[in-house]
Amino acid sequence: MGNAQSPPTDNPRYVSATRAFTHKELEDLRSLFNNLAAQSQTNNKYISSSIFQSYFGLHGPLGERMFDLVTQERKDQRLTYEDLVLAKATYEKGTKDEIEEFIFRLLDVSGDNFVGRSDLETVIIAIFNDILCIKGSEDKSSSQQDVVDIFLNAANFSMHNEGGTQKTMSFEDFKSWCTHLPSMKKLLGSLLLPPDSGRPGSQIPKLLTSKAIDSNILLLRKEYAWHIGGALSYQDLEDWNLLYHSSVNGLSFNTFFGCISNHAGPTVLIIKDKEGYIYGGYASQPWERHADFYGDMKCYLFQLNPVASIFRPTGANNNLQWFAINFSSEDIPNGIGFGGRVNHMGLFLTANFDQGHTFSCSTFGSPCLSKTNRILPEVIECWGVNQDATQNKNDAVKGTILERFKEDRNMLKMVGLANSSE
Structure with a gap:
């Protein structure tokens, strides 16, 4: 990764975070911050919650929770440039574990340090209504809640919450849920990209x-x-x-x-x-x-x-x-x-x-x-x-089905899986 000059700071986490970006990327982040701070009418000092949520297309509890995480849960309603760099360094350029931990915390829209069924339901409804813009069910025989429930049904809630009446989702439960719902993980991992950038996980095939x-x-x-x-x-x-x-x-x-x-x-x-x-x-x-x-x-x-x-x-x-x-x-x-x-x-x-x-x-x-x-x-x-x-042309160059499958098999043999049976 490249580096870039940044203003002096006493925050070692921020200094470390800047190293995840190239000089051009930091310039682009500074330009984005200045633009949103100007819209927030704060003398370019910080970004307000309303402007942040509007720009990233995140509204309601999900937007508020993302703003809370990006501002390091200070509750002061002020998103600084350092906050933006730190959040993007973790959420978009961090290790797999760091990114998954950030997404898992994002699901806790109630902010009680537990991810319950109601938290997950709120997030799924926000994804369909506000991000994917699928307003209600297309099938008149079922309600939107029926559609939300099928994604909730893929989740396991195995953790006992002391003092709570319902079980909550553990980090392992969350990772398993993401494995079975790859669209969900892709989208939840790209919410700090602007909506018009072609966010991973937001594409819906056109059904002809x-x-x-x-x-x-x-x-x-x-x-x-x-x-x-x-x-x-x-x-x-x-x-x-x-x-x-x-x-x-x-x-x-x-x-x-x-x-x-x-x-x-x-x-x-x-x-x-x-x-x-x-x-x-x-x-x-x-x-x-x-x-x-x-x-x-x-x-x-x-x-x-x-x-x-x-x-x-x-x-x-x-x-x-x-x-x-x-x-x-x-x-x-x-x-x-x-x-x-x-x-x-x-x-x-x-x-x-x-x-x-x-x-x-x-x-x-x-x-x-x-x-x-x-x-x-x-x-x-x-x-x-x-x-x-x-893509079809490139696939044709790679050879026949058997030749391509042979490559898959050779890779599996390297990890000792190819000869397993039912």
């Missing part, structure tokens, strides 16, 4: 459908797309096209294959079963006929309702995607699936599209995705991820 399709029948709502996209690169979060919907195209495997066969990129498969559970998988490779598992380490499984979670490959085995059609051997079940092993997959639908199964799966470290192991699908839809042309 035929005008003739009633949006109310879609399983993939904006909140779900944001969640699923948390494990993807920025280039994969532009446009998603609806390729197949069972209510429109019929619950038919052959029709499904016909609808998706012309899409050469990744796809998002989503299932709603007759228990009301919604879940699916991200297929990084096109669906092509194989007699065995294939795919690469970009595949993952996800849950959408009643809990939101993402399960990425653990490296335990290479059983990632499954797509078998017109095989007569009982050892090669015809259908589509992800992970696990034959007849015991993380997610599998038969070629009749009338049933399937889901089991806990070491490929993705995922649990049974539904209420029971048996799947009786009610709605199936598939979205095509439109990738940037430059």
